[in-house]
Amino acid sequence: MLDTNQIIRAAFDQGLVVPAFNIPYLPMMEPVVQAVRDNDTFALIETARLEWIKFEARGLKAVMNEYHRLCHTDYVRLHLDHVPVVDEDNQSVDYLRVIQEALDLGYDSVMVDGSRLDLAENIAATWQAVELAHKTGIPCEAELGAVLGHEAGPKPRYEDLFASGRGFTDITEAERFVRETGCDWLSVAVGNIHGAISGIAKDEKKVEARLNLEHLEELLDATNVPLVLHGGSSVSQEHLLTAIKIGIAKVNIGTEIRQVYESVLRDSGKVSAAKRAVYERTVWLIQEYLGINGTRERLLAYADTSGGTR
Numbered sequence: 649m650l651d652t653n654q655i656i657r658a659a660f661d662q663g664l665v666v667p668a669f670n671i672p673y674l675p676m677m678e679p680v681v682q683a684v685r686d687n688d689t690f691a692l693i694e695t696a697r698l699e700w701i702k703f704e705a706r707g708l709k710a711v712m713n714e715y716h717r718l719c720h721t722d723y724v725r726l727h728l729d730h731v732p733v734v735d736e737d738n739q740s741v742d743y744l745r746v747i748q749e750a751l752d753l754g755y756d757s758v759m760v761d762g763s764r765l766d767l768a769e770n771i772a773a774t775w776q777a778v779e780l781a782h783k784t785g786i787p788c789e790a791e792l793g794a795v796l797g798h799e800a801g802p803k804p805r806y807e808d809l810f811a812s813g814r815g816f817t818d819i820t821e822a823e824r825f826v827r828e829t830g831c832d833w834l835s836v837a838v839g840n841i842h843g844a845i846s847g848i849a850k851d852e853k854k855v856e857a858r859l860n861l862e863h864l865e866e867l868l869d870a871t872n873v874p875l876v877l878h879g880g881s882s883v884s885q886e887h888l889l890t891a892i893k894i895g896i897a898k899v900n901i902g903t904e905i906r907q908v909y910e911s912v913l914r915d916s917g918k919v920s921a922a923k924r925a926v927y928e929r930t931v932w933l934i935q936e937y938l939g940i941n942g943t944r945e946r947l948l949a950y951a952d953t954s955g956g957t958r
């Protein structure tokens with residue numbers, strides 16, 4: 649079986665992208681996997697710690713069980729999203745234990761998020777997580793810079809944030825971070841934001857984010873690893889498609905399908921109707937937003953022959 653790192657590197661080499669769909673409610677997984685298969689594309693299914701603490705993903709094991717039930721490794725793999733070293737409520741997390749649990753369960757890739765720490769602490773924490781993952785032969789994603797949005801409380805105005813470049817991943821720091829941690833993929837902040845997960849904002853439509861594409865190119869030159877874009881469901885499509893050509897090889901999609909699921913379930917009271925809506929939204933994201941329907945064979949054939957190296 650091709651490993652997930654080869655597949656992401658193949659996307660990186662070819663200017664393609666692998667979407668990673670978050671599953672805050674377990675019934676969302678089936679329609680997402682179905683949409684991926686029906687469109688002959690490839691995706692990651694992912695769960696973040698906050699999705700079993702603040703939503704209804706129910707934990708690493710429950711997500712793995714549902715994944716096994718639906719599993720088609722030619723189409724999807726399972727990724728552990730955000731395991732924060734310090735979480736969105738400023739609590740310390742036993743992050744190495746969570747990552748080890750995912751590795752023991754057979755997750756195909758993991759992420760450590762030390763982005764709330766200062767640079768030296770983030771490097772030290774990330775290095776430990778990378779070591780742990782690599783011992784099992786599993787790739788590890790890390791984050792540098794501040795992809796805001798998960799925190800409670802008032803949000804800064806998006807335009808102010810973008811214009812100031814506050815929280816953007818620093819170029820020099822990124823070069824050092826990747827070199828010293830050995831992380832396989834780097835989640836960057838270049839104007840992208842997470843969807844809110846608490847309060848009234850949780851149900852509001854996200855603002856359309858823009859990306860500083862010149863900054864992204866500089867990050868790629870400095871790191872030369874596949875870059876990851878979190879908060880991918882509300883980025884200007886034009887910017888996103890250019891960012892994929894530059895080096896975004898994985899794009900996380902959460903809010904867009906979560907809100908569809910929640911609102912249809914609330915209005916209809918029927919899980920089946922909510923699943924149908926998630927299916928349709930995922931098809932739209934694959935076909936219209938990302939334009940990656942029918943790319944699976946090209947991606948996997950390349951991954952198989954090259955091992956993906958750029």
Ligand SMILES: [Zn+2]
Binds near residue numbers: 795878879
């Ligand atoms: Zn994220």
